[in-house]
Each structure stands twice: as structure tokens, then as C-alpha cells.
Amino acid sequence: MDFDEMDDMKEARERARTFAEKYFTEELAESADRDEKFPMDLVEISRKEKILDFSNPWKILVSIEELCRRDPGLGISVTITAFGSENLMLFGSDYLKEHYMNSVLEGKKTMGLGVTEAGGGSDVSSVRTEAKKEGDHYVLNGGKMFISNGQIADFFVVLARTSPPPSPEKRHRGLSTFVVESSAPGFTANKLHGKLGVRATNTAELIFDNVKVPEQNLIGEEGKGFYYIMTFFNISRIYVAAQGLGIAQGALDRMMEFAKNSTNLANEGDLKEEIHFAIAEVATRIEAARNITYKAASYLFNFNPNPVVTSMAKYYAAETAVFAAKKALEITGLTGITSKLERVYRDSKILEIWEGTSEVEKLIISRMMTKNQGGN
Amino acid sequence: MEEEYGILENTVRDFSAKFIENNALKIENEGINETLIRSLAEQGFLSMAYQQGVGKAIDMKAFALILENLAKTSPSVAVKVLLTNLFLTLATEESILNEVSSGSKSGTVVLSELLGGYSPKERLAINGNRIQGKKEFVVDSDASFIITLVDSGELVLLKSGFSKDAKHKRLGFRGLDFSTISVNSDNFDVIAKNGLVELRNAYSRMAIPIAAIAIGIAEGSISKAVEYAKVRMAFNHYLKDFQPIAFNLSSNLAELSMLKQYLSYIVGLEKNSTEALFLKTRSMEAAKEISKNALQTHGGYGYLEDFGVEKFYRDSMALSILFYNEEKEMEQLSEYVFDSKAGFV
Numbered sequence: 001m002d003f004d005e006m007d008d009m010k011e012a013r014e015r016a017r018t019f020a021e022k023y024f025t026e027e028l029a030e031s032a033d034r035d036e037k038f039p040m041d042l043v044e045i046s047r048k049e050k051i052l053d054f055s056n057p058w059k060i061l062v063s064i065e066e067l068c069r070r071d072p073g074l075g076i077s078v079t080i081t082a083f084g085s086e087n088l089m090l091f092g093s094d095y096l097k098e099h100y101m102n103s104v105l106e107g108k109k110t111m112g113l114g115v116t117e118a119g120g121g122s123d124v125s126s127v128r129t130e131a132k133k134e135g136d137h138y139v140l141n142g143g144k145m146f147i148s149n150g151q152i153a154d155f156f157v158v159l160a161r162t163s164p165p166p167s168p169e170k171r172h173r174g175l176s177t178f179v180v181e182s183s184a185p186g187f188t189a190n191k192l193h194g195k196l197g198v199r200a201t202n203t204a205e206l207i208f209d210n211v212k213v214p215e216q217n218l219i220g221e222e223g224k225g226f227y228y229i230m231t232f233f234n235i236s237r238i239y240v241a242a243q244g245l246g247i248a249q250g251a252l253d254r255m256m257e258f259a260k261n262s263t264n265l266a267n268e269g270d271l272k273e274e275i276h277f278a279i280a281e282v283a284t285r286i287e288a289a290r291n292i293t294y295k296a297a298s299y300l301f302n303f304n305p306n307p308v309v310t311s312m313a314k315y316y317a318a319e320t321a322v323f324a325a326k327k328a329l330e331i332t333g334l335t336g337i338t339s340k341l342e343r344v345y346r347d348s349k350i351l352e353i354w355e356g357t358s359e360v361e362k363l364i365i366s367r368m369m370t371k372n373q374g375g376n
Numbered sequence: 377m378e379e380e381y382g383i384l385e386n387t388v389r390d391f392s393a394k395f396i397e398n399n400a401l402k403i404e405n406e407g408i409n410e411t412l413i414r415s416l417a418e419q420g421f422l423s424m425a426y427q428q429g430v431g432k433a434i435d436m437k438a439f440a441l442i443l444e445n446l447a448k449t450s451p452s453v454a455v456k457v458l459l460t461n462l463f464l465t466l467a468t469e470e471s472i473l474n475e476v477s478s479g480s481k482s483g484t485v486v487l488s489e490l491l492g493g494y495s496p497k498e499r500l501a502i503n504g505n506r507i508q509g510k511k512e513f514v515v516d517s518d519a520s521f522i523i524t525l526v527d528s529g530e531l532v533l534l535k536s537g538f539s540k541d542a543k544h545k546r547l548g549f550r551g552l553d554f555s556t557i558s559v560n561s562d563n564f565d566v567i568a569k570n571g572l573v574e575l576r577n578a579y580s581r582m583a584i585p586i587a588a589i590a591i592g593i594a595e596g597s598i599s600k601a602v603e604y605a606k607v608r609m610a611f612n613h614y615l616k617d618f619q620p621i622a623f624n625l626s627s628n629l630a631e632l633s634m635l636k637q638y639l640s641y642i643v644g645l646e647k648n649s650t651e652a653l654f655l656k657t658r659s660m661e662a663a664k665e666i667s668k669n670a671l672q673t674h675g676g677y678g679y680l681e682d683f684g685v686e687k688f689y690r691d692s693m694a695l696s697i698l699f700y701n702e703e704k705e706m707e708q709l710s711e712y713v714f715d716s717k718a719g720f721v
Contacts, residue, residue, distance in 0.1 A: 030545075121675045123610045146676045168612060194681030196671075196689065258493070273721075274703060326664070329547075329693060330702065333493025334513055337697045342547035345693065349668075353676055359620055 020070035047107030068246025073200030084113030150204020197346030244317030308374030417479025447592025452551025531571030537561025548694025
């Protein structure tokens, strides 16, 4: 068993770190947070410099870590412009790959994923948006909530109901996924203001009012949308875990900086074990979270996904990020609360909520384990 | 006597419902306006520590009740009331006491020297008959009068000759300004030569009121979470029907209930400084934990300011940094536990 990173991972990590140090200025991070403004110029630069190399998922993973380590809001903004593209990669027709996916991977277009609905949250099967077949197209009516890239994406992968569920217990049946262009008549995106954190990212409510979607924009087979989305979550949750690792590592960096650059560890001869212990606890959790995340990634990237380990990674890395940000603020006190750490504290909390709350992840872990469907 | 406190509690709740609840988000985004300050003064909330014609005195139980109930809807307003009354305990000039307690002028106290992670970059010094320099970490920096320590250790009251400078990042209490101030003033009083001791004593006397704000934050959080869990459905069930949510919130409420009972008990004690620290320590943790659970219960909606939960998450952490020094206060507790200085090597 070799725990050393591969050379191309090291190189990607270094590139992302250098990029973040150069472009993620505190001024930009603060203004994007204050004004809730998506940093499009920054995204363009990152595309030109090819910070995300879609040919190697390991490189994406460590790049996300490094970018979020520097600043979660900017880091996530730069790394989610292709959010949902795996649906097209895995289940899309050649037409969809050529017309939509490639342009995103080439950095020419931005996409998003429309799954969550108002009042739906992590309960994906409760989708109420409908898609009715009419001739050679579908007509979409309904809405989506908390959609990343909502106002800036050129198109979305949208989950909608194409047939009624056979029973209340089988609501996950009869759902399908489509590519919906944001320029389509009847499509509206309303920005959500006043988020606690990740305010640089663009989040919106989507409304579909008789939106016509060509039938060739159906992804895969009709009625299999729920399974496609669950498959996608098993990928995206690993990247959310990477966000958590980066955020936690960034918080630990601040704690280390505070300990080294101030007299806090040696004030009046005190040893200040509280600070030592906090650093040790956070560092240990990060190490554990990184090991689970890389294990989940290893399963996935070798085409043998393990949803149990993936959910463990997402749940634990998210909680580690929140824990680290909290500890960092508590230890650094006035220094921290008047620094970027206060933003990191706000940003980190979303990780326990999006892409499946911690509670949902725990349910997945225990239910699949009791059915002997994963884990170790 | 208990009946009077019951009436007071209802009065604060009615006040909050009338003046704060529907404006809570506006207060966060635009600050506490003069109308609200006048209303707080009319209710007597700004004159708990000093009353014209009566002098300085404070009914700690009443004060705690007011802060707790204000914090349930707006921790910013509660902190404004706390700082105003803390100012009144330290200021001495009668005209200023009257102006601040009546709400026509405002006063605040800079506590930064008492807090963890204090690392000033600016200097504030007395040069002859002037005070010059800058003071960082001023909560409610819009105030007309500011009490602060200067570098040489005196506690001074600045009456004029200061202005707001760079704003600090604000995790919490967004209804109040949080800035550095620039000072060039010959209009000041020295309140105490050994200012740190005076400031520390005044701060220590506020342990119960500060704990009351933490308890109010926790109560505000949990009441929103409980209401939400009753009506929000997921996977064909109300959230309240899921064990983790029901049990967590119930456990939170049990802890909160005990903290409230303890507060009620210790305000009646003749000496309660150690008990006040017990209460403050546990209340700070409870506020952070309960507001986090409340936000999590709301899921994505909890992350949006419109639902009024995220501010408790921010404010509970801000309270534990701006009005609590975990290390120093735990050292005090350890000294009590071990009957000698403890927590040092």
C-alpha cells in the first residue's frame, strides 16, 4: 500500500496552489462575498490556465482541495462550472456529448444541475417538476431551488417526472433527466440573496413555464433519471469531500500561522496546551477525512464505486471542515474573527447541507451496510 | 416579586413582537435605527444600570430577563442594551449618564484587551492633554461616547474628537458597527488609573447578562427549529418524526431548560461570581451547538437569511469571542476547582 501522491497529482496540486496564491486575493474574496458576485473574470483566467484537467479525476480532486484551502467561495466558484457534466459523460448520447458536454469541458460554456426543489431538499424522489411528451419534444413545468450556477449556466441537467409513480413508496420511478437550455422561452432564474456563506457562488431558483425541450435532450432512457442522479451523487460527493478537506486544511493553516507568528504559545511561559490540542485534533481529523476521501475516490476512479465509503467521505469531510473552522475561530479569537476565517466559518457550513445532508449520508451508510451493499 | 418578573418578561416579549420581530432582518442589514433606540429607552431597557434621580443600581434578574428575551429575536439589539448598561456602570458624569440612559446619546465600552487573540496593530496614547491614535475592535463604534483603555493603562471616556475608521469584518451582531476608531481628542475623562482592573471588574459583573444573551440565542434558534420540524416534510414524514431531529432538539431543549433554571437560581445568591462563570461557560457552548442544530434542521433554507436562523449561528460564535475569553475564564474556574492557580505549567 502506497500513500504517496502520484507525480501528476503533486503537479496539479502545486499548480492550483500557485494559481490560488496569485489570483485569490483577499480583496477579491471579500468583495465577491460582500456583493454576492460570481467571479466570472477569475473563472475565465482559470479556464485559460487549464487549472482543472478533466482528463484525470485525481488532478481535479487535489486541485479542488488546494483552491478551497485558499478561499472556499472563490475555490468552489472556479471548480463548479462543469457541475453535472458527469451525467452527460456517463449517460448522454453522442449528440449531447458533442453539443453540450464538450463545450463545458473545453471551458467555453457553463452548466448546472437542477435536482433540488422547494420543500424537497435531500428527498430527491419528491420531485414535482413535470415533463410531458408532446410530439418531438417535452414540455417542462415546475421549478428548482438552490441551484448552483443558476443565473450563469448556459444549460442544466434537470430531473423531472415523466410518469406518475406506481406507489407512494416508489416515487423514485418515473423520473427522467434532460438538458435544458437557459435561453429557452419560459425559463427563468431568480438569484437567491442573503446566503450565510459561499456568497461568491451563484445560487438561484429556476422556474420552468412551458419550457420546450427537444426529445434528443433526454439523457439516457426515460424513467431512469433517479438512478442517473444517484450515480452522479456518488461522484460529486467525492468532490464535495475534497472541498471539505481544502476548507479544513485552510483553517488549520490559519491556526498554525497564529501559533507560530504570535506569542500565544509562549505567553508568560505558558505552554497553552489548548492551542496545541486544537491543532492536533484538527490535523488528525483532516488526515482521517483525507484517507476516507481518497479511498472513495480510488474505488470510483477505478470504475468500482462504493457508495458507502463515498457517503462516509462526504459526511466526515464536511463535518471536519465545520469543526476545523469552529476550532480555528475559537483559538484565534479576535485575530480570527476579524480575518478571512470568519468567512471560512460561514462558508464551511454549506458542506453539511448540499449534495445530501449529513443526516442523509448517515442513512445511506447504515442502510447499505445492513443490506451488505458496501463498506468494508 | 416573581410576579413582577413575569410581567417584565411579557413586556419584553411584547416589545420584541412589536418592534423587532418583523424588522429583525432590516436591523441586521441596516443597523439599529433611532426609533428603536428611543423605544428601548422608553421601556427602561437602556437605564437598567443607572436611573436619573435614583443613581446606579442593577437588578440582575430583570436585566438578564430583558437581554434573554431580546436576544431571542435580535442578538444585535441585546448586545446594544448590554453595552449601553455596561457603559453606565463605568461612566461617572451625570449629564452623560442621563443622556445615554435616556437614549438621546449612546455609549459603548471597548473590551478587546480582555479577549482571546487580542493582537493590536494600532496605538492609542495620552500625549499631554490629548488622546491620539487609533483603537481597534470597537463594537457599536457609532456611539457618541466610548470608554476604552489607552496604552498606558488608564481607562478613559472619550466624549468627542473621534471618528470611525476602517471597518472590521463582521461575523455577528451586524446591527451594530464594528470598526477601528481614529482619535484626536482633548475632550476626555480618565475614569481609572488602573484601567484594566476596573474594566475587568465591570466585565466580570456582566457574566450573567452575557450568559442570558447566549441563552436567548439558543432559545431563538430552537424555537424556529421546532416549528420548522413540525411542518416540513421529507421522505413522506414530518422532520419531527425522525429520531435524530426529534432527539437532538429535545436534548437541546433539556439543556437549555436547565441553564435557565440555573440562571434563575444564581441571580438570587448573595455571591455568585463562580456560579456566573459556570453558567456563562455552558451557555456559550449551548448557544453554538443549538444554533448549529437549528440551522441544520432547516437544511438549505437555514442557510438563507430570510429564515432568521443563520444569524444565530453567526451571533453565537461572535458572542463567544467578543464577550467571552474561554482561556481566561476557564483559568478562573480551574482556580476555584483546585483551590489554587491551575491550568498553567
